[in-house]
Amino acid sequence: MMAVNAHIAIVICAVLLDLVLGDPRALPHPVVGIGELISALEGPLRRRIPNLRVAGVVLLIVTVGVCYALAASLIYAAYLLAPAAGFIASLYLAWVSLAARSLHEESAKVARALRNGDLPAARLALSYIVGRETAELDEPEIIRGAVETVAENTGDGVIAPLFYLVLGGPALAIAYKAVNTLDSMVGYKNERYLEFGWASARFDDLANYLPARLTGLLMVLAAPMCGLNGGGAWRILRRDGRNHSSPNSGFPEAAAAGALGVRLGGANRYFGKVVEKPTIGDPLLPLSQASYEGVVRLMYGSEALLVAAWVVLLALL
Structure with missing residues (x-):
């Protein structure tokens, strides 16, 4: 019972720390170390393993394995020193695995620039959080980019790490962050x-399979509590959840589009080339500041629902 209570306390405290303080940028961050490990391994693996898919599989196994082992060893060693040290180590790793506050802060820079009537600043701020070209976007398209980013990252930046934290503790959450970082660094469909990056991209799809669908359902349930359309979220989730090149990203985007009454997807420009993506949702309302504010509420509401449901489930069991 003590272990369960400690786990609950770690999860709740980590969520609260993330909400109040965001990323502890003044302290060592595991994701920075994960990125450095990936960069250090890439060159030697490419040189020593001619088959690039095999090299990528080795990169995935070594990176995730090392990250999980280091996190678990740190927690174990800290608990050997003192229970309080173990709790603090666990809490820190849990805290840095979550990113709701950071996602809100970075996307809010886009919304703030638009409120100030500064389109160039809004385009620049958006360029830091999306992969598409932003230099020629008008205000509705800028808002679409921000809404899509918050919706998608609610899945892989908020709900997924929280899901693995709840399921297996801080070490598993850090292992998930390693998978996510691998995909962001090497999971590109380009020549290099x-x-x-094939194995990293596919494993990231697998790791996000359940969390993405859970995120969609949580958004449906959270929508009425956030002053949004729960019925619309459910309808569009079922209809358009697979209208995306990613096997996972469409689910939170569809639920968000339905809850907000807006249409997402459509044309995006990448490296000078226009890519037509399937549309998600119906344009019942124009994309506006209210759309952005609504998707942020959905993000926080979904996170709160997952924590509450987990605590209630543990209490019932």
Whole structure:
């Protein structure tokens, strides 16, 4: 019972720390170390393993394995020193695995620039959080980019790490962050990474399979509490959840689009080329500041629902 109570306390405290303080940028951050490990491994693996897919599989196994082992060893060693030290180590790793506050802060820079009537600043702020070109976007398209980013990252930046934290503790949450970082660094479909990053991209899809669908359902349930359309969220989730090149990203985007009454997807420009993506949702309302504010409420509401449901489930069991 003590272990369960400690786990509950770690999860709740980590969520609160993230909400109040965001990323502890003045302290060592595991994701920075994960990125450095990936960069250090890439060159030697490419040189020593001619088959790039095999090299990519080794990169995935070594990176995730090392990150999980280091996190688990740190927690174990800290608990050997003192229960309080173990709790603090666990809490810190849990805290840095979550990103709701950071996602809100970075996307809010876009909304703030638009409120100030500064389109160039809004385009620049958006360029830091999306992969598409932003230099020629008008205000509705800028808002679409911000809404899509918050919706998608509610899945892989908020709900997924929280899901793995709840399921297996801080070490598993850090292992998930390693998977996510691998995908963001080598999971590209370009000449350099198509083969080498194949395993990382596919494993990221697998790791996000359940969390993405859970995120969609949580958004449906959270929508009425956030002053949004729960019925619309459910309808669009079912209809358009698979209208995306990613096997996972469409689910939170569809639920958000339905809750907000807006249409997402459509044309995006990448490296000078226009890519037509499937549309998600119906344009019942124009994309506006209210759309952005609504998707942020959905993010926080979904996170709160997951924590509450987990605590209630443990209490019932």
